[in-house]
Amino acid sequence: MTRDAAPRARRSRLTPPLPKKFYARETEQVARDLLGAVLECQTPDGVAAGRIVETEAYIGEHDLACHAAAGRTSRTAPLYGPPGIAYVYFIYGMYWCFNAVTRAEHEPSAVLVRAVEPVVGIELMRRRRPRVRRDVDLTNGPGKLCLALGIVGEHNWLPLQRPPLLIRAGDPVPDERVTVTPRIGITQAADWPLRWFITDNPYVSKTPPHFKRTSAGN
DNA sequence: ATCCGGATCGCCT
DNA sequence: GGCGATCCGGATG
Numbered sequence: 001m002t003r004d005a006a007p008r009a010r011r012s013r014l015t016p017p018l019p020k021k022f023y024a025r026e027t028e029q030v031a032r033d034l035l036g037a038v039l040e041c042q043t044p045d046g047v048a049a050g051r052i053v054e055t056e057a058y059i060g061e062h063d064l065a066c067h068a069a070a071g072r073t074s075r076t077a078p079l080y081g082p083p084g085i086a087y088v089y090f091i092y093g094m095y096w097c098f099n100a101v102t103r104a105e106h107e108p109s110a111v112l113v114r115a116v117e118p119v120v121g122i123e124l125m126r127r128r129r130p131r132v133r134r135d136v137d138l139t140n141g142p143g144k145l146c147l148a149l150g151i152v153g154e155h156n157w158l159p160l161q162r163p164p165l166l167i168r169a170g171d172p173v174p175d176e177r178v179t180v181t182p183r184i185g186i187t188q189a190a191d192w193p194l195r196w197f198i199t200d201n202p203y204v205s206k207t208p209p210h211f212k213r214t215s216a217g218n
Numbered sequence: 219a220t221c222c223g224g225a226t227c228g229c230c231t
Numbered sequence: 232g233g234c235g236a237t238c239c240g241g242a243t244g
Binding site: 058065066067091097099114131141142144147183184185187 | 227
């Protein structure tokens with residue numbers, strides 16, 4: 001214990017981007033494994049990055065909550081594209097949401113990133129979200145994290161292996177620290193357990209009441 | 219040309 | 232917990 005205890009420097013370690021192959025798997029597996037990875041966006045204003053703490057899977061035309069349920073259109077086209085690209089869409093007239101496309105070309109599916117924990121550029125994130133008082137509210141939602149990281153529609157279709165938009169490998173999150181629940185904010189297929197988050201992480205967007213942990217702590 | 223609903227957020231009670 | 236903001240994509244006429 002008196003040994004050289006160098007502080008953990010995960011914040012400043014520059015890990016390689018996850019390869020296309022990472023995304024060319026079942027969407028559920030990709031969603032699970034993206035926990036702990038680092039989503040990074042580079043703009044003229046600077047670099048901002050966050051550790052992924054919450055994801056959801058949207059899988060194919062038979063998943064009525066997936067945008068591909070309506071078939072291939074100009075909007076949903078990226079879902080049908082190659083794995084490892086971005087699908088960024090506009091919602092409710094004001095917000096962008098970021099997804100990583102999975103599986104294979106012509107197999108429309110993606111992982112929605114619902115929350116990240118700031119890792120790089122937190123000052124930049126605060127400037128981009130001037131009305132936010134507490135740092136915990138900077139990136140704890142799919143629309144919020146796009147505002148904070150600077151992700152917009154122009155990032156749609158971009159590969160995630162190089163700037164300006166990429167996802168870097170992170171420290172793996174063990175199963176014991178992962179919770180699975182139904183997805184949030186949808187009405188179709190609302191009971192399918194396709195949401196993953198790091199248990200008790202303060203940046204997770206929210207927990208549905210019936211999945212709240214009890215005071216018993218189990 | 220018009221209508222409608224949405225993978226959200228922030229402010230209100 | 233409720234609700235308005237705000238606008239695009241897709242469907243319908």
